[in-house]
Amino acid sequence: MSTSTTTTSATTLAPERTGWTARMADYWELTKPRIVAMELITIAMGFYLAAAADWSGWVLFATCLGTGLVAGSASTLNMWLERHLDALMNRTANRPLPAQRLRPTEALVFGSVLLVAGALLLAAGPGVPTLLLGIGCWILYVVIYTPLKTRSTLNTAVGAASGSLPIVMGWVAAGGEFGLSALSLFGVLYLWQYPHFMAIAWRCRDDYQRAGYVMSTTVDPTGRRAGIEAIVGSLLLLPVSLIPAWLASSTLLAALYLGWAVLLSVVYIWASVAFARSPGDATSRTLLRASLLYLPLWILGLLLVAV
The missing domain is CATH 1.20.120 (Four Helix Bundle (Hemerythrin (Met), subunit A))
Structure with a gap:
């Protein structure tokens, strides 16, 4: 992300919005890529531990990419829901939504598309059990954890559950039993x-x-x-x-x-x-x-x- 983008005023749209490189960087930031990367590592680990000798490269690919898209959707919609709260915190005030480099509707559409694409990949690759785990993980993070953060300290318990499911998704995708x-x-x-x-x-x-x-x-x-x-x-x-x-x-x-x-x-x-x-x-x-x-x-x- 360019220096000028990171210093954009929170009251106006940044001039860089017309630049594709900066816009893609902002969309990328919405997905919280470092969190997604950690989840992909745990997915691959779970898959590796459960995989038999005849494991499928396609299933592994679809599991990782599908879960990554669903996780990116969860992060995007988390930022969409919390955009007003993010504006109040020093560490998040310059995120794309509170800094107004992206519109809320753009984030909503982007997060929805990621969810649908990820769900389709999980259904086509590892199948229904992994898909259900992925949707459950998304629901825990977006529907329960996000609003719970301003209501109860139990949000930590819910957020931890959401962050722990990907390794189980990898395990199940490879044919491992619960x-x-x-x-x-x-x-x-x-x-x-x-x-x-x-x-x-x-x-x-x-x-x-x-x-x-x-x-x-x-x-x-x-x-x-x-x-x-x-x-x-x-x-x-x-x-x-x-x-x-x-x-x-x-x-x-x-x-x-x-x-x-x-x-x-x-x-x-x-x-x-x-x-x-x-x-x-x-x-x-x-x-x-x-x-x-x-x-x-x-x-x-x-x-x-x-x-």
């Missing part, structure tokens, strides 16, 4: 998000307060509640993260994974406890970094299990 393995993959991603969200909620608490979001850090500005939730999430994550060891093809690989998962969880618990004991910018930054390290390193451990 069972303990699928639930454990969902559980790891779900519980991982609690300390992660608490760190972000602390760092963005002033913005959230201005926008009227009901978060643990706005309900309890001391950070104590957020710290407790981070500890509970990281503690529960430890036993749940050990379950995928059942996927290992040998006792040695299972043992290696167990040791790896315990090490990751211990670090995550330590960072959560440090934040809970002394909520602040330094400890929240440490917790956020620990969360961002945990996920890719846990995925590496899963790759070891699947060898």
Whole structure:
């Protein structure tokens, strides 16, 4: 995105709206591409873990692209619904809608088209079960999580569920059955998000307060509640993260994974406890970094299990 685009006044349409490069960049920003990219990684991981020897490249392609489109739609419509609140927060005021680089109707149409295209791909590729999971994920994020953010701290629980379903979608798309393995993959991603969200909620608490979001850090500005939730999430994550060891093809690989998962969880618990004991910018930054390290390193451990 060009410098002139990022400094556009929020009261007038930016001149760059007539430039296709800037317009495409704004549409791209609506999809929250970094979140979509993380979801695609977890989808591919779930697919890889469940895939048999005769897995289909077309099904994998349709699952990833279809889910990416549905996720992009959810993010776009989330921004459409929250455009007035985004204008109140420093970190979101320059998004395409509050900055008026795109019209609300353009975002609404774009998000709707992404949803239809993604749903058609999921139906044509992995089939109805994966499609239903994708639509469920979209509903959780757009219909429940988004309005709940200004009403209850339960929005974190709903948002975490939405963010955890893609790995199950990949698992089901590859022919995996609903069972303990699928639930454990969902559980790891779900519980991982609690300390992660608490760190972000602390760092963005002033913005959230201005926008009227009901978060643990706005309900309890001391950070104590957020710290407790981070500890509970990281503690529960430890036993749940050990379950995928059942996927290992040998006792040695299972043992290696167990040791790896315990090490990751211990670090995550330590960072959560440090934040809970002394909520602040330094400890929240440490917790956020620990969360961002945990996920890719846990995925590496899963790759070891699947060898």
